[in-house]
Amino acid sequence: MPKRSMRAAINDAIRLEMERDPNVVLIGEDVRGGAGGTGGEVEAYGGVMGVTKGLWTKFGSARVIDTPITESAIVGMAAGAAMTGLRPIAELMFMDFFGVCYDMLYNQAAKFRYMFGGHARTPLVVRGMMGAGFSAAAQHSQAPYNVFTAVAGLKVVVPSNPYDAKGLLITAIRDDDPVVFCEHKLLYGLSGEVPDEAYTIPFGEANYTREGEDVTIVALAAMVPRANAVADKLRKEGISVEVVDPRTTSPLDEEGILESVEHTGRLVVVDESAARAGIAHDIAALVASQGFHSLKAPIQLVTPPHTPIPFSPALEKAWLPDEARIEAAVRTAMAA
Amino acid sequence: MPKRSMRAAINDAIRLEMERDPNVVLIGEDVRGGAGGTGGEVEAYGGVMGVTKGLWTKFGSARVIDTPITESAIVGMAAGAAMTGLRPIAELMFMDFFGVCYDMLYNQAAKFRYMFGGHARTPLVVRGMMGAGFSAAAQHSQAPYNVFTAVAGLKVVVPSNPYDAKGLLITAIRDDDPVVFCEHKLLYGLSGEVPDEAYTIPFGEANYTREGEDVTIVALAAMVPRANAVADKLRKEGISVEVVDPRTTSPLDEEGILESVEHTGRLVVVDESAARAGIAHDIAALVASQGFHSLKAPIQLVTPPHTPIPFSPALEKAWLPDEARIEAAVRTAMAA
Amino acid sequence: MSAQPAPRAPGPDALAPPLLARAYRRMALIRAFEERLHVENTTGDVPGFVHLYAGQEAIAVGVCEHLGDSDYLGSTHRGHGHCIAKGCDVVAMMCEIFGRAPGLCGGKGGSMHIADLSKGMLGANAIVGGAAPLAIGAALTHKTKGSGGVAVAFTGDGGSNQGMVFEAMNMAVVLALPVLFVFENNGYGEGTGADYAVGSRSIAERAAGFGMPSVQVDGTDFFAVHAAAGEAVARARAGLGPSAIEAKALRWYGHYEGDPMNYRAPDEVARARAERDPLALFRARVAGRVPADELAGIDAQALAEVDAAVRTARAAPFPEPTALERDVYVAY
């Protein structure tokens, strides 16, 4: 199978779906780049991180739509277009920007179907990057998928590798509900085997990236490779760690998580979203309420501290959960 | 002690603090009502629910500032004023409207102090109503305090009775950090003893509204009276229920909750904020990680279903956790 | 672009009598619907918030007479008039407002979220200013599919100050979208005067500053609205991009039912009813072209239709408990 970066895998997914379905359009700031100005008709960016490179050149301005800096109008326009027959992919660039346009996502797109008695469908994908690790500071490093997960009507995807990213994004684009697709910056360069053709990965099915007996780590997005590394390291010491990557937080593979904990009896959750009311807490609550009798030890939450994300790399490195903290949590769980 | 509604208690708190400190200003839509139009210089509303009645008449337009319908400018202006020397109270009317202005709260006000290396203080209160029970439908009935609680830099208050509301709001206004003050619509009419004078209630100190031995209910805002009613009912049956009202979700009285569960060994959390990644989950995770060994039974989460809030009273009644569901959860906890 | 003088309203002569009758029927139906709801509301049987459209009928109908079912409309919290003008069924509307199962949204939406996608009615919206970004999306669908359809966003004077409305106007100009921004200036947003909250000389002029044709018209004059909307819709269908219309009228009731309205001069509503009643003005204008008894018949029929709707709604069942968790997702 060809190797691709997650960036390329995402590009792939969008391209294939745009080829397949003329109703798929891409909307965002500089998803093309080069509209207006003195440079003539060029594609200057293809997204600030190059994720959408080549798409304007291939599909043109009617389907790859550069916009002003106007996120409420971007998400709102995409939501309005989705409920009237298009299948828009709206790019939010950095997920941190949801604060300037969240109404259109959480009060509008997410609720149309319910508020309108089941008569609406809103096949919308809002995608963008998230996460710390780039010294992008407090307003460009957040991972607010906990906030989106709390909203009934939204689906939320947090891929951890190129293969999953492609398959999940294709599923998202074909899905008839609004989907928030969160791409972790740290993973764009990650390379992995990705088939050329289109394929889908169902939502709500966790991926067991490591199988094990002693302890379950549930990890999300950029935390998955770190959890895997810890599992590999500890295996050599005879601690058998299962790593569960839910891949989507809404729907969440509750059964998959509960089964794993039933098997291991110990749970560590590694989650970048928040120190309070995050996905770690959501999953811990699931297990403490529905899998309580499996538990042999306190659940370990590995999250960032309750602080904004610091700019200085010296601090940011300590902010983001790392392998040392994950390992320590596993050892604590084992010791209990 | 005089009896007051929670509405009156909140009004009291604002009036007393405005009298005490000329830097306190109130900003919002129709906090006065009657600016412009043909009615002459009147106070037409005093807030759409009458919460701020009389304040414009007393303090005038320089301190009770009616605005256009422009929430980003309201919260942003309040944040900018707070960091430069005023102590603004910004009214969001319905907390559901955070979606059109959230950036100014979560990316700006909440983060100034940290981003600016500790050199800023932002004594801002954002207050507004929340909660279901009024047939106000999906966009006017939400209780998004889970979202605010997840944000480092914000403090979050969810009072359950008039006495607490007054004391906590005075604390909030005097506090040097940004505070989100969430007033449950269902409680505005609730009456209780409230002293005339100013007093403060510290943040992060739970109130034990019922003491008990067998099971702990942690309940928030409008869920507290319901939990109390269940406790009173079950006491007659010999089930001794402790009810803990955290009053603030950030800071959260973690110790108080853990101590109660250490004592009872059983936990029911009743939370209106969300079916996923809500405060129920946050508190369950706290206990499952730090109070695990006290637990004799699975934690019971009592939350609304994962749906938007339906309009029809027939459905809305079933949406909001009621005494029957709380009671059933307690019984389940006792049976385990 | 600065705001342009309103086009000369061509008046009733430009419309065939059956079209005049149709327009009047819709205005009369809105009026009857709202006046009846005003009464029903006092019984305590209407759940939640209800915002009445009486006094503004000529705006919704003057615009929607140019639209078909495949054209889209995004509405406000004050949406009953837009629904009726767009052709929604009043029985299903009334059921919805009473929170009953046969309602347009199965009772899940209520007055503030009534929608009928089959009629191109994309929903009332409880977020002030919410329609504008959504409507440009509907317009994008038409543009992308080359279907020649248009979308209309209704916004109030109060809502005209909301950031996302400005964003939508700019986006519409940039992408030359087939959309019409209709600002219904009824003088107030809740208890706050438009003269206070709108900082610019007029809403129309501010919209013109965004780079699109924009006019201010008398929103109690069906023909003025109809003419302005006709031009704007034609522009949009021709691919020439967005337009704005500010239509001035007065709301006849409080912002909410029970509103003491002391932000208005005591006789403001009485004078509006006497001098600026859109239906009375319409009747005066069409005198000679549509027989008075035909108009009276329309009035009577509207009352009867609304009465039947209320009866049906009151007799209709509430949603089953099983409806609670349905319709959140297409599939989950």
Added chain:
Amino acid sequence: MSAQPAPRAPGPDALAPPLLARAYRRMALIRAFEERLHVENTTGDVPGFVHLYAGQEAIAVGVCEHLGDSDYLGSTHRGHGHCIAKGCDVVAMMCEIFGRAPGLCGGKGGSMHIADLSKGMLGANAIVGGAAPLAIGAALTHKTKGSGGVAVAFTGDGGSNQGMVFEAMNMAVVLALPVLFVFENNGYGEGTGADYAVGSRSIAERAAGFGMPSVQVDGTDFFAVHAAAGEAVARARAGLGPSAIEAKALRWYGHYEGDPMNYRAPDEVARARAERDPLALFRARVAGRVPADELAGIDAQALAEVDAAVRTARAAPFPEPTALERDVYVAY
């Protein structure tokens, strides 16, 4: 209000030579700072995103020469120029940009969040358009306290399309706040032309539509900016409310370092450097009033100051780990 013709710039004669020298010193310091960062950035030692202000110096300085420490300034992601013009210490700035403990924000903010409240500098802002709502708040503080102070919000051409900027303008007009909205039109928002993204004829004209005086000036001409800002600041201090200025210039570097810039004509930057260099234009205008060797000395000193700042920053320690959880709240 429609956009007004820019006031005749009074030119260098209106300013005493020491003031001319001070203004030039600040422009030269910004230039030296940014050109040096451009080089430093290639070493990989500058964390995160850096957006350079070179080419726009006359705007920040032309405005800030009217301000004191008690006046407030809200900035953008491209904030170094605003900081220097407002009097921030370049050593502490450089430390911040390198993520070091002695930085203005202790290394916690970085280039996109530099602030110095003691100088009235309310922070760079990584949310495009973020300064405008905050600046009206700072203006509200001045108005409430009757202190005669003003606030300035800087926004780019791209940011001028953001909803909250429009909201802030309307609010400022409604409350007659002492605030100045400065739109720096450098032709692009990232890789998108202002001619594409701004749907109106000009940013100034759109701002005028909100009901405040608004002018468009050549942002490479210090004297044009200075004159327009002087009028606006005087209006604000006199309690006459907000104004807007659109200042046109060109950014000399990419949006981010490494930007291939193929959205610009190949010679666009070269021509801007040759023909519209704000510093060269300033020097030409003050010839005869400020000796050329004095200006050359200022240039040399700016380079030296910046060099010292880089040395200090590179030698400075990173924040201690204990800083991580500090400064979230005043008390918790």
